[in-house]
Amino acid sequence: MTMEVWKDIAEHAGYQVSNLGRVRSVDRIIEVRCPWGHIVKRRLKGKILKATVHPETGYVHVTMGAGVTKMVHRLVAKVFVPNPLNLPEVNHEDLDRTNNVDTNLTWVTSSGNKDHSYASGTRKQHGLTQPVRLVRPGYTLQFDSMLDAAKHIDRNPGSVASAFHRGHLCAGWQVEAG
Structure with a gap:
């Protein structure tokens, strides 16, 4: 002791x-x-x-x-x-x-x-730093983070996050968990 x-x-x-x-x-x-x-x-x-x-x-x-x-x-x-x-x-x-x-x-x-x-595993990654996929018919792009995906499609990271959470399209892409 x-x-x-x-x-x-x-x-x-x-x-x-x-x-x-x-x-x-x-x-x-x-x-x-x-x-x-x-x-x-x-x-x-x-x-x-x-x-x-x-x-x-x-x-x-x-x-x-x-x-x-x-x-x-x-x-x-x-x-x-x-x-x-x-x-x-x-x-x-x-x-x-x-x-x-x-x-x-x-x-x-x-x-x-x-x-x-x-x-x-006690802390989850911040939403903008989690891996995501951008999906269109015939295309799937994998990214290390929402920030990287936003840069690729020239959009605000908040727009990508909104599309991810609400299920709508962002610049014609569906945003899914990577």
Whole structure:
């Protein structure tokens, strides 16, 4: 079993993140003004922050302080995963967006992140990048994408996509899944 290690989050004083993907506030002393005007020091005990899974993206996030919401996988990666090439995105190696353990995270390029999800089948190709066929009586042309098909028949890619989804012709061609 992996031992949990806590480290400070540089950009967020008073908070720590663990290598197992948890975030906590630390014990701290704050000053508050009493109703009669005196300033008193008050001790606040740190606590583990409630992690929430975003319903649309599936990523785990926490709220830190005054409405500052951060994705946990990025906090863990910034603190525990070396990024010598200064890559912009964090990839979940096992494709589970709720598994924010440091050993499951790697820094990648944007295209590397997308390639990983396409290869695993968790992300479908964007409509304009999916393979299509243009069909006419006696002719069938195969293309790697709707974009390529649109260039070939000198039409807007949106027109090709519309013909594909609605079943009508585009420049006299029927557009089918490739």
